Amino acid sequence: MTKEKIDLEVKGYKGLEAFHKYWGKKPIESWNILINELSTPGDLLLDPFLGSGLVARESIDKNRSFVGIDINPISIELTNFFLNPPKAKDLISAFEKIEKNMKKYLTKTYTWENEIVTHILWNDKDVSEYWVKRKNKKIVLAPDEEFRKKFKKVKKYTIKNFRKPEFFNNARINTNNNLDISDIFTVRALEFIDLLLLEIAKEKNTSVKRALRLLLSSSAGQMSNMVFAVTSRGKTTGKVSTRTEVGSWAIGYWRPQTHFEVNPWFCFENKKNKMLKGLLEAEKVSSLNVNKGVAKLMLGDSEKKLKNIEDSSIQLILTDPPHGDRIPYLELSELWNSILGFKVDFKNELVVSNAKERSKSDSDYTKKFTNIINECYRVLKDNGYLAIMFNSKSKEHWDALVSMQDGYKLNFVGRYNMNYSAGSIVQDNREGGLKNDYVLIFAKGLDSTKTKSIRNRLKVLPEWSNKLPEAKHDS
């Protein structure tokens, strides 16, 4: 049977894929090709650095079985959601119940002169404008002293239903170890989150409950003091307009002086609408709720968890490890993990962090990375494949990777460049990375006829080469 021609068009994240941010999310199209080309239905696939978990869903959809590991609890939650999404109609009825029960709080907190306040624009501690909705139209209003009095920022609030986040001294992501949850949220937002968690806990349907919790974590950034204000420039005149638009929480914990407080209910509702749209679309086009392969997810450190996997059992490892100091995943995900009450194993994260107290150095990274690759080699079948995404400026990290060929019978098949859609870089942080993200493909034990045919098919991929990239790190 002749296979279809390979096409690597990256469409960007849409529908369900887009409703929750995850740091360093990679376009799934690049992995899809490898699932099709390097494995067949019934095979067992592995990703020891799961991240957003989209690769799990693609593998299962393509009738493969799958093992996924990640140290980040939110990664496992997201993957679980992709594998076991709720029914759209169940989400709608759960949401309606919550809305009814939260009404009293919202009316008390965000009503001004009989209207619901949707946004407040803060300049440090002063309000410069607020917005209400009239007949679905945004109305910008000037606050008076009474408004200021009601909405002034108070710092005292003891959270009840989630844990305090743990922050380190990391200037790169604007955190320090005195940073408190009430620096990040207003008391109104914190009370809202507390109450919402109580409401969600009442839900009996597990997949709906998990989805609601993810709706809360995905909307938390927009409920915070990290939503910057954008003053737009007129497209035709080039003049700076007086209109201020709502930006969004991007990356890190920067709290701009001029920022929006968005009514948290609208943040939650907005995400619900996105999720619902995605669920309805998915229900129309596929048998989303019918799992074809079997998936096993493990929360924890891959160095340890991989030991639970049998020797020579995996056909294909598709993975994208943390790239040195590019993204401190657990530090950045602390906002979500604390709100959802997850404990976090900072100690065993594979990362190089600027937070000195974490003692996460280049050489620790290399040692751990090498141990994990050793385990990957052990669990791989003869003639199985390891496809690894790699991008690090550090010579040490490159050397560790490149030496895989010498240390094991892992043979290099080829590599290509990961393509991105125009809008996707917002979830990443180029600083500390090379210009290209490479996907490097290795085979355990080389069947030369097979390799030739694979190289022939994959050579249409961007910048395909049968040679390892030179370690042209710039530091």
Ligand SMILES: C[S@@+](CC[C@H](N)C(=O)[O-])C[C@H]1O[C@@H](n2cnc3c(N)ncnc32)[C@H](O)[C@@H]1O
């Ligand atoms: C580059 S991201 C993966 C992103 C993923 N490819 C995607 O598209 O979303 C690397 C992942 O490794 C995880 N990680 C870091 N240290 C780990 C460890 N020791 N064991 C397992 N996972 C770890 C991080 O939590 C992060 O989710």
